[in-house]
Amino acid sequence: MDKFWKEIGIKYPIIQGGMAWVANHSLAAAVSNAGGLGIIAAANAPTSYVRDEIRKTKELTNKPFGVNIMLLSDNAEEVAHLVCEEGVKVVTTGAGNPGKYIDMWKKNGIKVIPVVPSVALAKRMERYGADALIAEGHEAGGHVGELTTMALLPQVVDAVNIPVIAAGGIGDGRGFMAAIMLGAIGVQIGTRFLVAKECSIHPAYKERVLKAKDIDTVVTGRPTGHPVRILRNQLSRELLKLEKMAAPLEKYEELGKGALSRAVKEGDVNKGSVMAGQISGMITKEQTCAEIIEEIFNEAKQVLTKNIEYFS
Numbered sequence: 001m002d003k004f005w006k007e008i009g010i011k012y013p014i015i016q017g018g019m020a021w022v023a024n025h026s027l028a029a030a031v032s033n034a035g036g037l038g039i040i041a042a043a044n045a046p047t048s049y050v051r052d053e054i055r056k057t058k059e060l061t062n063k064p065f066g067v068n069i070m071l072l073s074d075n076a077e078e079v080a081h082l083v084c085e086e087g088v089k090v091v092t093t094g095a096g097n098p099g100k101y102i103d104m105w106k107k108n109g110i111k112v113i114p115v116v117p118s119v120a121l122a123k124r125m126e127r128y129g130a131d132a133l134i135a136e137g138h139e140a141g142g143h144v145g146e147l148t149t150m151a152l153l154p155q156v157v158d159a160v161n162i163p164v165i166a167a168g169g170i171g172d173g174r175g176f177m178a179a180i181m182l183g184a185i186g187v188q189i190g191t192r193f194l195v196a197k198e199c200s201i202h203p204a205y206k207e208r209v210l211k212a213k214d215i216d217t218v219v220t221g222r223p224t225g226h227p228v229r230i231l232r233n234q235l236s237r238e239l240l241k242l243e244k245m246a247a248p249l250e251k252y253e254e255l256g257k258g259a260l261s262r263a264v265k266e267g268d269v270n271k272g273s274v275m276a277g278q279i280s281g282m283i284t285k286e287q288t289c290a291e292i293i294e295e296i297f298n299e300a301k302q303v304l305t306k307n308i309e310y311f312s
Contacts, residue, residue: 002163005185008037010032010064015036015186017190018039018042020070021264022199024040024041025053025060027200027289029057031065031196032063033063033289034293035293037090039067039090040053047079050079050082054082054086064089066092066113067088067090068091080101084108089109090112091105094114095226106129106131114130115134117135117147122160126160132162132165133163135164135165136188137153138168139279148168154182157184165185165186167187167189168277170279171192176297176299180300195209202263210283210285218231218236223247228273229276229277235259235270259271
């Protein structure tokens with residue numbers, strides 16, 4: 001395994017996605033206890049909430065875990081200092097530039113791993129001093145860029161001299177091995193952990209993911225500059241209708257306000273934002289985090305063994 005993971009102290013090169021309203025202490029601790037790297041999503045939550053989540057995670061695991069910071073949130077600076085105070089091992093970032101915090105994080109022994117959707121941003125994050133990058137493709141759930149993982153990943157790997165982790169469209173051992181073959185040192189997985197037994201989202205949300213077919217996700221909100229991949233429902237139809245009408249941006253904000261929370265907490269999978277990636281159609285069962293991670297690695301070993309004959 002790459003020395004980067006050994007420095008962090010995890011067994012398996014799998015990061016759990018920092019999914020807003022989803023990635024809490026229960027899920028993060030379970031992933032870390034299973035040998036991966038659990039992540040708490042700070043999102044737009046109050047700093048006091050993030051502190052509580054960090055401390056609850058410490059009560060459940062003595063393994064390393066991280067915090068995902070959405071840099072455009074109002075309290076991003078407070079959370080940036082909080083992770084130093086609480087001795088968090090890893091920070092992943094999105095929706096903004098972490099440059100002004102990187103020196104502080106690294107002085108506190110924190111590994112900094114920004115999520116990037118393009119080569120240009122990957123190069124910039126390397127110049128700022130990032131320890132590694134998460135190259136996330138268009139297949140992912142939630143906020144997405146335009147390039148697919150298969151196209152983006154090798155280009156980022158070739159463009160930088162720091163480790164690259166793959167994300168987007170990865171949900172089993174085949175996807176894991178594909179990412180490794182394209183130059184990644186590991187993967188970030190979000191959608192599959194939605195149906196983990198330790199994931200505390202509403203059962204209706206889990207059921208919607210489990211029943212999803214291959215074509216059941218759609219990207220909405222492109223006119224806002226922040227496209228989001230969700231499962232098709234009434235909300236997605238209304239959002240796409242706004243796009244056709246070239247509606248004012250305020251209409252998108254009005255329709256999307258609180259939509260993710262409605263899906264995650266209340267189980268409103270019709271008018272809520274059911275964020276999920278294109279691998280949803282591959283997910284057919286609820287498992288523990290340990291079972292998910294072990295299954296992925298067993299499948300990866302089988303894929304490697306099966307295909308080694310092509311090079312012999």
